[in-house]
Amino acid sequence: MARDISGVLTTHELATYYPTSPHQASQTTALFQEQELELTATSRSRNDYTFPEGGPRAWFVIFGSFSIICGTFGLISSVGLFQAYWQAHQLSSYTIRDIGWISAVNVFLNLFLGVQIGPLFDRYGPRWLVLVGSLTYVISLVLLAQCKKYWHFMLVYGVVSGTSSAFLTTTALAVVAHWFEVKRGMASGIAFVGSSAGGIAFPLILKTALEHLNWAWAIRLVALIVLVLMIIGNLCIRGRLPPRKNGGAVDLKCFQDARFSWATIGVACKYLRLAIPFIQPGT
DSSP states (O other), rough: OOOOOSSSHHHHHHHHHOSSHHHHHHHHHHHHHHHHHHHHTTTOGGGGGOOOOHHHHHHHHHHHHHHHHHHHHHTTTHHHHHHHHHHHHTTTSSSSHHHHHHHHHHHHHHHHHHHHHHHHHHHHHHHHHHHHHHHHHHHHHHTTTTSSSSSIIIIIIIIHHHHHHOOOOOOOHEEEEEEETTTTTHHHHHHHHHHHHHHHHHHHHHHHHHHHSOHHHHHHHHHHHHHHHHHHHHHHHOOOSSSSSSHHHHOOOGGHHHHHHHHHHOOOOOOOHHHHGGSSHHH
16 A cells, blocks of 8 residues: 655645646546556555554454464374374384375475465465365365375375465465564464464364274364364455565575575474474374
């Protein structure tokens, strides 16, 4: 959003904003149309926009991001329970190391594909990325209930679920920047609490469900819960800033900035540490 015009207007500026002839009026209209187009299509300066920093719409977006992250990162926290069940039942002939590759592929794709999904978010906005990711993610969980062989689990949970969750988690965190600037850290933290909420709820639900139901119905129950969370996310998450017209691809020039490169390395090390408990056997 352009900054408001303030200050004392000169004679020339008065003629611009209050034209006295048809010719001046047409020039003024063309000038404002050109400026508006530039601000909404090409300008990337933060000074061109204001951020709500709160309000019902902004906090609904945070609630949607919370729901998405709860159903993705939160469910990943249950992967130890998955591995323990697979080793005792469907994949009893495989070692824990072989089974661990399934969840490793899921986590790798979830985090690695964010490099490309980020530019897609900048160009197309959150709506279609969240919708496509939600549909694919829920379908992968429904198919997971039918898996019986090693390659079934690797394809469905490792590849399809990992790829679709990358669309969801990257978009859910990136959309926070459309609504918050000063309070962006706090808003992102609130959204990411969904990971902890899901990490507590899903293992408890799965453990109880697997004790009273078989694998297929336990995963269908989880898929139903995730479906509700995805619906909330799709209803609440909305973009606000205009999309980039020249984005959509990874720009490696960003790594020329030493500060950005070191920050990236630091975050990668942090996530490496966080990912270690995900691939351990369930408790």
